[in-house]
Amino acid sequence: MIRYVVKRLVILIPTLLVVAIIMFTLMDFVPGDPAVIALGSGNHTQEEIELKRESMGLNKPYITRLGEYLGNLIFHFDFGTSIVDGTQIKTAISDRFPNTLKIALGSILVTIIVGLPLGVRTAVRANTWEDKISLFITLLLDCMPSFWVGLLLVLLFALKLGWLPSSGVGGLKYFVLPVIANSLGGLAGFTRQTRASMLEVIRSDLVTTARSKGLSEREVIYGHALPNALIPIITIVGMRFGQMLGGATIIEVIFSIPGLGPYLVNGIGSQDYTVVTGGIIFIAFSFAIIMLLTDLVYAFVDPRIKAQYVARNRKGGRKDE
Amino acid sequence: MSRVENVGAEKEVGKEKKHGGHGKMGRHGGRGHKKSSESLKPGSLAYIWHSISHNKGAVMGMVLIVLIVLLSILSPYLCRWGYAELDVLNAKSGPSLTHLLGCDELGRDLLSRVLYGARYTLYIGLAGTALSVVIGVTLGAIAGYFGGLVDSCVMRFLDVFQAFPQLILAMAFCAVFGSGLNNCVAALGLTGIAGFARLMRANILRIRDMEYIEASVSINCPTRKIITGHIIPNAVSPIIVEIAMSISRNGLASSSLSFLGLGVRPPYPEWGAMLAGARNYIRDCPHMVIVPGVFIVICVLSFNLIGDALRDALDPKLKK
Numbered sequence: 161m162i163r164y165v166v167k168r169l170v171i172l173i174p175t176l177l178v179v180a181i182i183m184f185t186l187m188d189f190v191p192g193d194p195a196v197i198a199l200g201s202g203n204h205t206q207e208e209i210e211l212k213r214e215s216m217g218l219n220k221p222y223i224t225r226l227g228e229y230l231g232n233l234i235f236h237f238d239f240g241t242s243i244v245d246g247t248q249i250k251t252a253i254s255d256r257f258p259n260t261l262k263i264a265l266g267s268i269l270v271t272i273i274v275g276l277p278l279g280v281r282t283a284v285r286a287n288t289w290e291d292k293i294s295l296f297i298t299l300l301l302d303c304m305p306s307f308w309v310g311l312l313l314v315l316l317f318a319l320k321l322g323w324l325p326s327s328g329v330g331g332l333k334y335f336v337l338p339v340i341a342n343s344l345g346g347l348a349g350f351t352r353q354t355r356a357s358m359l360e361v362i363r364s365d366l367v368t369t370a371r372s373k374g375l376s377e378r379e380v381i382y383g384h385a386l387p388n389a390l391i392p393i394i395t396i397v398g399m400r401f402g403q404m405l406g407g408a409t410i411i412e413v414i415f416s417i418p419g420l421g422p423y424l425v426n427g428i429g430s431q432d433y434t435v436v437t438g439g440i441i442f443i444a445f446s447f448a449i450i451m452l453l454t455d456l457v458y459a460f461v462d463p464r465i466k467a468q469y470v471a472r473n474r475k476g477g478r479k480d481e
Numbered sequence: 482m483s484r485v486e487n488v489g490a491e492k493e494v495g496k497e498k499k500h501g502g503h504g505k506m507g508r509h510g511g512r513g514h515k516k517s518s519e520s521l522k523p524g525s526l527a528y529i530w531h532s533i534s535h536n537k538g539a540v541m542g543m544v545l546i547v548l549i550v551l552l553s554i555l556s557p558y559l560c561r562w563g564y565a566e567l568d569v570l571n572a573k574s575g576p577s578l579t580h581l582l583g584c585d586e587l588g589r590d591l592l593s594r595v596l597y598g599a600r601y602t603l604y605i606g607l608a609g610t611a612l613s614v615v616i617g618v619t620l621g622a623i624a625g626y627f628g629g630l631v632d633s634c635v636m637r638f639l640d641v642f643q644a645f646p647q648l649i650l651a652m653a654f655c656a657v658f659g660s661g662l663n664n665c666v667a668a669l670g671l672t673g674i675a676g677f678a679r680l681m682r683a684n685i686l687r688i689r690d691m692e693y694i695e696a697s698v699s700i701n702c703p704t705r706k707i708i709t710g711h712i713i714p715n716a717v718s719p720i721i722v723e724i725a726m727s728i729s730r731n732g733l734a735s736s737s738l739s740f741l742g743l744g745v746r747p748p749y750p751e752w753g754a755m756l757a758g759a760r761n762y763i764r765d766c767p768h769m770v771i772v773p774g775v776f777i778v779i780c781v782l783s784f785n786l787i788g789d790a791l792r793d794a795l796d797p798k799l800k801k
Contacts, residue, residue: 175640182641186657303781305733307740308756308774315767406646410737414760424649425741428656440653444644 164459172452177230179444184229185222187433194218197431198243216243239438244430249438252423257442259329259419263408266335267343268401275347276393279354283389284381286359294355298348306407310341310414327416334417342411346400353396358389391462398454402447409443532794539790542783549780553599562590564597564750573766583768585759591772594750598773601751602780605666605735605744606728612670613727617677618720624678625685635678642675651734655743665744669731680723684716691715718795725788729781736777752777 195212196204213219217228232238239249282291317337318326325334361367362385370384409421416422420439427435533539552559562568562580571580572588582591624635642650654668688694688711697707736753738744745751747758752773759769 171637171640175637175644178637178641179644183653186653190657191659299785300778300782303729303733303778303785305736305740305753305774305777307737308770308777311756311760311763311770312774315763315770319764402646403648406648409652410648410741413741424652425743428652428743433656436653436656440645440649443646443649447646447649448644 165456168452168455172448176445176448180230180233180441181226183437183441184226187437188222190433192431194243194433240434242432242435244432249435253420253438253442256419256423259417260405260408260412260421262335263338263342263411263419264401264405266339267346267404268397270339270343271347271350271400272397275350276354279351280358280386283355283358283362294351298351301344301348304345306341306345307410307414309344310411313337313341329417338411338415338417342404342407346404350396350400354393357392358385361385361389394458394461395454398450402450405443405447529794533790536790536793538786542786545779545783549599550603552596556593556596560590560593560596562593564593565589565748573762575768582772585769586762591769594755595772595776598750598752598755599776601662601745601749602732602735605669606732608666609669609673609731610724610727612666613673613677614724617674618681620674621678621681622685625682639675639678647672648734648737651738652743655738660743660746662745665735665738669734673727677720677723680719681716684719688712688715722788722792722795725784725791729784729788732777732781
């Protein structure tokens, strides 16, 4: 098991390093001189621009700057400062990320709490009217852009009914609409995937065996079928969580929540490339960590993976990754 | 290996387990050419067409798409108002006989704008997918065919692509390329590469070890026939399904990007961009928010329905 963790980490670290290098490089080739952007609007003489370039270290060769950036990133977890307003990106991210995380966590909780029982129930009652209604609704929800759902929710619950606030942050009730808007699409997909996973197990031999032993239907479903169906669902939860982290960015823009989303979008709008680079690298890091945890939980829960890994090690490591 | 499964799970964003679902289907049991109850041979074009045309959802999807395409092309001739024409007196008015779906804040007819805007969504959906397919399938086929070092290199390269949530990756590309129609296509096209490449690679690896390939080899079937008769049809069908799904995904993503001001920018009537503008008037003119969204849903839903039907038609094993 420890070997598996180490192996995953060994793959993860270079990937993240390459992510950082690529983001830095891409942003370096973006048209527009950072020195001019930093100086703000208005006309600037060539000397001013040159001075600014000097002070921002833009005159150094690309490879030196990349080295410095990566060094700061790895050893101090420092993303540098914003070109436009000179603020520390690290502080901005640590102020804003909790909001994004709250939305993502809330969304995945809603998804699991609603999607899992619904998926199991519709699988058990496959092809009944309940199942068909659920399939229809999830199909529809799956096609709705989350930001549009957000706008409709604002329209109904904030403007027409006045039950919930339409924007900003504060208590728990400020997060209700964003979380619902962010989770509905993923919830629909998750329900269908749970149903599919459950159906596959219900049709398998182990359920037939359990039934033939004379177990009650309840024991068959919750004692035998569900635990087996849950294993692939763990991976799906991880994927969904990652997607919801990405989806939270657009939701934050709609509900004016000061999270990473508006930070990135404003950064792109004002050509603040250090902010964009930093923000995106940070999101990639969090995403990677979620994926890593998912894989580890999966490997821990599914004895087949563990066994396979041990067996493969003994054989001298046949890779099919 | 669990990584591959991750991808399997991600692939079918919101869809039921089908080809390679959770990466498990492929390994358990082959998907042989079972004779269905109908006389048509599974996998033949006639069979696929028969299956799709008997699927109510798919027929509805196809009808809707054809309708949207036709209306979009003909919108300059059909609509009374041009998509950029201002009718200031009726600004912000709701649906009426003069403006069937109402007007936006400048008095532009929403119906003509929405119909005209369909071409952006369809173009981005199709062109972005084409880009992903060409690059992704080639990379996946190379990785799957050559294996070894080449495979590892390609897969590590794809890992980098998959280190981001899709929307964030698309935003990153948009930040680099700048906004605009073709930049949006490029951003979404590049974002989709990893999915197609992994799918193609998994297909080739799966098919290579299939019993029916072994069987064909053992009865001395010519290699050419194995490739054209067994490997290509089986490798291509999941890709075709994925194409339909990718078009709908790109349609959603393009509206998200345009909503954020990173894709197609106003005044062009892209649906997401229209929603971004409508957001400020949500209190007084809810129809401005509702109309473009409904069209996004119709468009995405149609492609999803077609994709689902294709999946059923191309994967006879799941027919039950």
